[in-house]
Amino acid sequence: MTEPDILGGLHFWIGCGAIAAGFAAFAARKGRPVHRKAGALFVITMGLLTLSGLWMSLSREILFTVFLSAISFHALMTGWAAARYQDRPARWITRGAPFSSALIAFGGVAGGLLAAASPDGMLNDLPPGAFYGLAGVAAVLCALDVIFARKSLPQPHLRLTRHLWRMGFSFFLATGIFFFGNNHVLPDALRTPVFLTLPVLAVVGWTVVYAVRTRFRRAVPG
Numbered sequence: 001m002t003e004p005d006i007l008g009g010l011h012f013w014i015g016c017g018a019i020a021a022g023f024a025a026f027a028a029r030k031g032r033p034v035h036r037k038a039g040a041l042f043v044i045t046m047g048l049l050t051l052s053g054l055w056m057s058l059s060r061e062i063l064f065t066v067f068l069s070a071i072s073f074h075a076l077m078t079g080w081a082a083a084r085y086q087d088r089p090a091r092w093i094t095r096g097a098p099f100s101s102a103l104i105a106f107g108g109v110a111g112g113l114l115a116a117a118s119p120d121g122m123l124n125d126l127p128p129g130a131f132y133g134l135a136g137v138a139a140v141l142c143a144l145d146v147i148f149a150r151k152s153l154p155q156p157h158l159r160l161t162r163h164l165w166r167m168g169f170s171f172f173l174a175t176g177i178f179f180f181g182n183n184h185v186l187p188d189a190l191r192t193p194v195f196l197t198l199p200v201l202a203v204v205g206w207t208v209v210y211a212v213r214t215r216f217r218r219a220v221p222g
Contacts, residue, residue, distance in 0.1 A: 019175060067107055067138075068173065078094065079170065083163040104134075109132065112129070158215075165211040179196045
């Protein structure tokens with residue numbers, strides 16, 4: 001699988017757009033037009049970001065980021081589907097989600113086994129535990145996917161909680177990879193531990209606060 005020369009640059013700028021849209025969606029009041037528009041832009045840019053990342057990972061034969069891109073895309077689409085549960089495509093995504101996450105989990109286990117069987121015990125410069133860790137995350141997602149898919153009509157606060165934390169999880173992966181893995185594109189003055197850590201912690205904090213508040217609030221507009 002070949003990688004077009006332009007793909008790396010597009011991946012970077014799409015990622016910048018996804019991060020900007022994600023923070024705008026988090027900061028805007030939920031349910032308002034600004035939130036909806038920023039959220040829609042986030043879904044589009046994050047989808048393109050994960051798909052371009054998947055393409056680059058496959059072309060460069062980096063198995064670990066193949067699974068990382070797959071988990072991020074899975075979280076993004078299932079989070080979108082939770083908010084749009086009344087739409088038929090969203091219900092299809094919800095019903096197929098357990099199979100998708102299970103496939104990622106099995107792939108992670110296979111990656112760990114390949115790493116363990118290699119001469120130096122590594123794959124993509126990572127030990128088996130890194131792949132098993134991703135498999136564990138996918139297994140948790142799969143269990144939650146099964147529980148949610150079994151509900152004939154989930155209550156609004158459950159749907160919105162799933163929407164919030166899955167979008168937040170996908171956003172966390174994007175910000176973590178950008179600020180911790182690709183920060184060489186930033187000016188030296190900004191490449192400080194505080195600056196690089198704060199955006200990622202902000203995503204985690206916002207996700208936890210909004211998801212917990214929504215989960216335990218009895219009356220949430222659907």
